[in-house]
Amino acid sequence: MKFDHPILYKLAALVGSTAVRAWMDTLDYRVMFYDPDVDPASPRCRSQKIYVFWHEYILLPLAMRGHCNLAMLLSRHRDAEILSYVAYHMGFEFVRGSTNRGGVAALRQMLDKSQHMHLAITPDGPRGPRRQMAPGPIFLASKLGIPLVAIGVGYNRPWRASSWDRFAIPRPCSRARCILSPELHVPPDLDREGMEHFRLKIEEVLNRLCEEAEQWAEADSRKLGQLTPQRTVKPLPPRQALGWLELARHGRVS
Helix, strand or coil: CCCCCHHHHHHHHHHHHHHHHHHHCCCEEEEEECCHHHCCCCCCCCCCCEEECCHHHCHHHHHHCCCCCEEEEECCCHHHHHHHHHHHHCCCEEEECCCCCCHHHHHHHHHHHCCCCEEEECCCCCCCCCCCCCCHHHHHHHHHCCCEEEEEEEECCCEECCCCCCCEECCCCCEEEEEECCCEECCCCCCHHHHHHHHHHHHHHHHHHHHHHHHHHHHCCCCCCCECCCCCCCCCCCCCCCCCCCCEHHHECC
């Protein structure tokens, strides 16, 4: 049997998903919401959304928000083959494709999934550059009229792979912190200039959220409004919400 046989991929994914769950369950996890209704696990999250987070932090969303009606975009590259099976075992549907391989087919599938599911995208994957947003999520948000939600993630002193994204592996029993933006709306039918404008704006928001989550994890401090994922979600106090994100009223970027 060849090493890249589908049965071996599926077996490795089953073992891998079990290991990821056990590993991530050791973490001290806290989350902050600028609007609790964006949490896909909340019964108040009724309309579809597009969740974006950097590729290096994909483990945390996989572990914490499985079985929440999410479809994730994964590349057709061989490196993502096992990851697609892991995502399946952890409660995600997935679409295979990227801007380089299978892009048109992937967009069509994402358009179809968006009719009844949330979408999850790592906008700098599958090959980078690291923490630079591709235009795909902006196109989908503009085309579908679905808001984006940026997710910043941080661990304290994670192990880092030597890959293009410096993939982050949290140490067992370490701190994991997550900050979710409010809904970020982009106008319909954007032209090329408009796409680039909003691509840069959302990229800035995502980077700021990620930097804030990383600093929070490293500092081991308590933030006003922080929650564990099992507790009833609460919004951030008005004096903390939206200020440094440079978002206009109601989470609209301009």
